[in-house]
Amino acid sequence: MSSRPLVGVIACRREVEGHPAHMVTDKYLQALRDYGLAPLVLPVWEEGGGLEASLLGELDGLLLTGSYTNVAPARYGAERAPQNTRDDLHRDAAALAWIPAALDLGLPLFGICRGFQEINVAFGGTLHQALQEVPGLLDHREPQGDKAAQYAPSHDLSILPGGALSALHAAPASRVNSLHQQGVAELGLGLRAEALAPDGVVEALSVEGARRFALAVQWHPEWQPAQHPLYDALFRGFAAACAERTAERRGLTTLIDA
Numbered sequence: 710m711s712s713r714p715l716v717g718v719i720a721c722r723r724e725v726e727g728h729p730a731h732m733v734t735d736k737y738l739q740a741l742r743d744y745g746l747a748p749l750v751l752p753v754w755e756e757g758g759g760l761e762a763s764l765l766g767e768l769d770g771l772l773l774t775g776s777y778t779n780v781a782p783a784r785y786g787a788e789r790a791p792q793n794t795r796d797d798l799h800r801d802a803a804a805l806a807w808i809p810a811a812l813d814l815g816l817p818l819f820g821i822c823r824g825f826q827e828i829n830v831a832f833g834g835t836l837h838q839a840l841q842e843v844p845g846l847l848d849h850r851e852p853q854g855d856k857a858a859q860y861a862p863s864h865d866l867s868i869l870p871g872g873a874l875s876a877l878h879a880a881p882a883s884r885v886n887s888l889h890q891q892g893v894a895e896l897g898l899g900l901r902a903e904a905l906a907p908d909g910v911v912e913a914l915s916v917e918g919a920r921r922f923a924l925a926v927q928w929h930p931e932w933q934p935a936q937h938p939l940y941d942a943l944f945r946g947f948a949a950a951c952a953e954r955t956a957e958r959r960g961l962t963t964l965i966d967a
């Protein structure tokens with residue numbers, strides 16, 4: 710048996726070569742592997758929410774990745790804005806079923822970009838569908854250029870004191886990349902804002918009262934995490950929580966077997 714904690718990674722459903730497919734870009738899987746974790750891609754289906762939520766109990770962590778698609782506005786009671794054109798209803802169904810199940814199981818939960826937005830919606834929060842159209846807010850979309858330019862840090866970040874993020878990374882400020890059009894409008898009940906962009910947009914959140922790591926960020930820490938102290942701290946914190954869960958799960962298995 711691998712000693713690496715097993716981390717479920719939500720897939721996106723897209724058409725590939727004319728067929729519906731389940732896919733995750735490699736940088737998410739590679740980052741998990743680099744931090745000592747074993748990623749397992751989880752398929753999503755709209756009917757039944759994909760993989761049965763009870764199977765999450767076989768995992769040591771859950772990663773909700775970024776995606777160019779958006780949570781359907783009907784999921785948070787909004788009309789569709791014209792700038793909001795890309796859905797993945799299969800992923801919406803799976804994410805919104807798995808988030809409460811993962812938290813009930815005490816599974817470490819890490820949300821990135823779309824994953825961050827899904828956690829907010831799962832807790833009853835709402836999203837701005839086009840931040841760049843909201844007076845007073847910055848344009849949070851990626852800069853033009855190659856991937857290195859798009860994923861380079863592009864705005865400041867204030868880390869709020871006394872929270873789960875500041876416990877992982879003590880510096881009160883950082884700079885992060887930014888590749889999103891949507892963002893938190895109202896924060897869901899039971900979530901805590903952990904970091905803010907210069908325009909006040911929530912950039913990181915945690916789940917209050919969660920048994921283990923339950924953090925989500927609007928930026929992309931999976932991009933070269935070892936080169937950025939804040940990104941590195943996030944993956945180290947998630948990996949440590951997953952390892953703790955592995956120890957608990959395997960301890961329980963041994964007790965049941967005895």
Ligand SMILES: N[C@@H](CCC(=O)NCCCC(=O)O)C(=O)O
Pocket residue numbers: 734774775776777778779821822823824888889890891892929
């Ligand atoms: N579509 C949402 C979420 C943005 C997001 O997750 N971007 C991912 C970019 C590709 C990647 O690096 O995985 C929005 O626009 O706000």
